[in-house]
Amino acid sequence: MAYAVVAHYRCAPADEAAVRAALLKAREATRAEPANQLYEVHAVAEQPGGFLLYERYDDVAGFDAHKAAPHFKEQIIETVWPLLTDRSVTFAEVL
Numbered sequence: 001m002a003y004a005v006v007a008h009y010r011c012a013p014a015d016e017a018a019v020r021a022a023l024l025k026a027r028e029a030t031r032a033e034p035a036n037q038l039y040e041v042h043a044v045a046e047q048p049g050g051f052l053l054y055e056r057y058d059d060v061a062g063f064d065a066h067k068a069a070p071h072f073k074e075q076i077i078e079t080v081w082p083l084l085t086d087r088s089v090t091f092a093e094v095l
Contacts, residue, residue: 002037002094003063005055010086013048022079023051029071030055035062049085056094063091 011019023041030039037056044050057063066072081087 004092006090007053008088009051011049015083022075026075
């Protein structure tokens with residue numbers, strides 16, 4: 001069963017360009033992962049510094065492989081997360 005991840009990120013407006021660039025770079029690498037079905041990055045309307053990510057993987061193992069990828073560490077853990085003021089993530093099974 002496919003596995004979905006919806007992440008809401010918020011950063012200071014001054015960090016928005018850096019977060020956007022890192023998310024778009026991560027998007028390209030993630031889309032090349034064998035278990036990735038979809039990885040979309042959205043800027044939240046009328047919320048400076050707000051981002052919404054929608055990700056879909058073949059299964060939980062595919063998402064776990066994504067989290068273990070070097071680009072996840074470099075772009076998300078080391079670049080994006082330190083700049084965030086708020087982060088929430090929802091995990092779901094696709095019906």
